[in-house]
Amino acid sequence: MERFLPLFPLALVAYPTENLNLHIFEPRYRQLITECIEEKKTFGIPTFIGNKLPGYGTEMEVVRLAKFHEDGRMDIKTRGIRVFRILTLQNPVAGKLYSGGEVDFFEEPESLQGAIPELLFQLDRLYTLLQTKVDFNPDVMPFSYQIAHKIGLSQEEEYHLLTIRSEPERQQYILRHLNKVLPVMSEMERTKERIRMNGHFKNLDPLNF
Structure with a gap:
């Protein structure tokens, strides 16, 4: 499905279902957000990465004008709706200060699969190593978007995740990432413990040989 969408490029990856607070100060985006509030329309945040717009982003709605x-x-609260791909770009839109373009929205196939048990296990390992608590609900789909910003992905990896069209594939992508980084993190923790023990009195068991 194609539609014209006002665009607000940012050097970040926004995901569907994500709550994002924005401070709006540039005149072009003040115009864009004012129109979205007054006309109750949405806008798009395409990711600006590598000094260019690769083409994918997330449609956003203004939930509330906070200040x-x-x-x-303006300080606004927004929420992600769905992923889009830019087909054509106007910068700026005729008669406007901001950019916009025709976009194609993702029609994501419905998945009955919840969070992969192995993924939940690896997430528990990650946050145990980090000694931090992260709130998420594995029963709420799409689960991948809940944790995408909370697993140490680079911006390029976060963007790649945005381009994956099915929830099972996104979960597998995240699982591969965790399977790669967790052994490194575990070894770092063991190294830190050895460093902490250096110089301390050690109670060693006698060796029988």
Whole structure:
């Protein structure tokens, strides 16, 4: 399905279902957001990466205008809806300050699969090693978008995840990432423990030989 969408490029990856707070200060984006609020329309955040727009992004809705500053700046709360791919680009749109373009929205196949048990196990290992707690609900789909920013992916990897069209494939991509980084992290923890023990009195068991 194709549609014209106002665009707000950012050097980040926004995902469907994600809540994103934005501070709007440039005149072109103040115009864009004002129109979205007044006309109750959505806008797109395409990822700006490698000094270019590779083409994929997420359609966003303005959930709430949190604060309007006297000089015209705005603080807004937004939420991701669905992934799109840019087909044509106008920069700027005729008669506007901001850019826009025709986009093609993802029609993601419905998946009855929940979170992969192995993925949940590896996530538990990750956050145990990091000694941190991360809130997520494995029963809420798409699960991959809940944790995509919380597993140490690079921006390029986060962008690649955005381009994957099915939830099972995204979960497998994340699992491969965790299977790669967790052994390294575990070894780093063992190294840190050996460093901490260096210089301490050690109670060693006698060896029988």
